[in-house]
Amino acid sequence: MSSSHPITPVSTYLITWISLFILTGFTVYVASQDFGALNTPVALTVAVIKATLVVWFFMGLRYNTPLIKVTAVAGFLWLIIMFGITMSDYISRPWLGVPGR
Amino acid sequence: MAKPSTALRPGLGETSMAHSHAASMGAPAHTAHAAHDENPNLQHHFYSMDQQLEASVLGMWVFLVTEVMFFGGLFMAYIVYRTMYPTAWIESSHELNVYLGGINTAVLIVSSFTMAMAVRSAQTGWRTGQIFNLIGTMILGSTFLVIKYFEYAAKFTHHLVPGPHFQAPAGMEAIGNQMQIFFALYFIMTGIHAAHMVIGIVLMAVILVMAWRGKFGPHYYTPVEVGGLYWHFVDIVWIFLFPLLYLLGFHGGPGA
Numbered sequence: 001m002s003s004s005h006p007i008t009p010v011s012t013y014l015i016t017w018i019s020l021f022i023l024t025g026f027t028v029y030v031a032s033q034d035f036g037a038l039n040t041p042v043a044l045t046v047a048v049i050k051a052t053l054v055v056w057f058f059m060g061l062r063y064n065t066p067l068i069k070v071t072a073v074a075g076f077l078w079l080i081i082m083f084g085i086t087m088s089d090y091i092s093r094p095w096l097g098v099p100g101r
Numbered sequence: 102m103a104k105p106s107t108a109l110r111p112g113l114g115e116t117s118m119a120h121s122h123a124a125s126m127g128a129p130a131h132t133a134h135a136a137h138d139e140n141p142n143l144q145h146h147f148y149s150m151d152q153q154l155e156a157s158v159l160g161m162w163v164f165l166v167t168e169v170m171f172f173g174g175l176f177m178a179y180i181v182y183r184t185m186y187p188t189a190w191i192e193s194s195h196e197l198n199v200y201l202g203g204i205n206t207a208v209l210i211v212s213s214f215t216m217a218m219a220v221r222s223a224q225t226g227w228r229t230g231q232i233f234n235l236i237g238t239m240i241l242g243s244t245f246l247v248i249k250y251f252e253y254a255a256k257f258t259h260h261l262v263p264g265p266h267f268q269a270p271a272g273m274e275a276i277g278n279q280m281q282i283f284f285a286l287y288f289i290m291t292g293i294h295a296a297h298m299v300i301g302i303v304l305m306a307v308i309l310v311m312a313w314r315g316k317f318g319p320h321y322y323t324p325v326e327v328g329g330l331y332w333h334f335v336d337i338v339w340i341f342l343f344p345l346l347y348l349l350g351f352h353g354g355p356g357a
Contacts, residue, residue, distance in 0.1 A: 007221060007224045007225060008217075008221060010218070010221070013214060013217045013218060013221070014214075016214075016217075017210065017211070017213075017214040020210045020213075021207065021210060024203065024206050024207060024210065027344055027348065028199065028203050028348065028351070031199075031344065031348035031349075031351040031352060032351055032352060033352060034352040035352075039349075039352065040344075040349070043344035043345075043348055043349075044341075044344065044345075046344070047340050047341050047343075047344050050340045051337045051340050051341070054213060054333050054336060054337050054340070055333070055337070057217075058213050058214075058216070058217045058329075058333045058336075059329070059330055059333045059334075060220075060326075064155075064158060065155055067155075067159060068155070068158055068159050068162055071159060071162045071163060071166060072162050072165070072166070074166060075165065075166030075169040075170065076169060078166075078170065079169055079170065079173040079176075082170075082173060082177060083173075083176075083177060083180060086177055086180075086181065087180060087181075087184070090181055090184060090185075091184065
């Protein structure tokens with residue numbers, strides 16, 4: 001009946017769950033060390049990997065149609081565009097001596 | 102509104118137009134009609150259960166995209182103020198309890214697992230599995246909220262709630278106002294996240310009743326699937342909140 005949505009094996013969910021646990025432990029450990037400017041990029045990379053695992057396996061996006069995949073990715077894409085354009089403004093204000101920083 | 106003529110209903114109408122329209126949607130007219138006879142859960146405006154499920158999942162994802170943008174505005178505020186007041190951000194993050202935040206992260210990950218298992222149990226038609234996993238998800242969600250309550254209570258005790266009673270930690274008086282901005286964002290972001298958890302638990306209760314009545318099986322599990330998408334999304338928000346709020350100042354040693 002639901003050929004477009006095969007049933008995920010329990011082992012896949014278990015591996016996803018354990019991977020998320022390991023990544024959480026890893027990110028806490030890494031955060032306890034000081035890598036200077038790399039602290040946040042490392043933490044965010046782990047967070048993005050964890051979010052991708054949840055979306056791809058738990059939410060089953062890998063079995064969804066291209067239309068749903070595009071919709072899901074579009075949300076995060078627009079978010080990055082908002083962050084990028086907004087920060088290009090805020091970061092460059094002091095360079096130009098623009099008041100309002 | 103007049104009753105729709107049979108010519109517009111594929112499967113009943115024998116006109117070539119209705120037939121070709123149905124065929125172009127990937128469902129031959131005769132199977133569409135048969136599907137409605139087979140499954141009482143199939144709404145009249147869908148051709149097949151597959152199409153109905155996809156429409157529901159797509160609708161949920163569109164809603165989740167609006168949620169991404171909703172939380173995205175708060176993350177945007179977080180980023181802007183963090184670049185302005187990096188020291189206040191680290192010192193404020195230092196006041197949060199990394200261990201409670203970490204435990205809550207683990208609790209949410211387990212709840213996402215039980216949620217995924219609830220969806221799977223619905224797909225395989227295993228009623229006991231649906232009930233146990235849904236109850237497990239609700240218990241874990243409630244555990245998260247209880248831990249969150251103790252965290253909030255500690256912030257009130259330590260006078261870290263922004264407002265007239267805010268007191269900057271010793272030696273931080275000069276950046277006290279900047280730290281208030283951090284804690285304002287902390288309470289708004291985690292508070293709205295917690296509100297989503299409460300809504301999720303209510304949704305699970307509704308779905309639990311449906312599961313109890315044996316409504317779900319291989320042919321119909323849309324509410325569990327869509328409710329699961331919502332629950333996983335709330336988990337994802339926390340996956341980003343945890344490092345950005347709690348872990349930011351952790352390298353200075355464990356917080357309060």
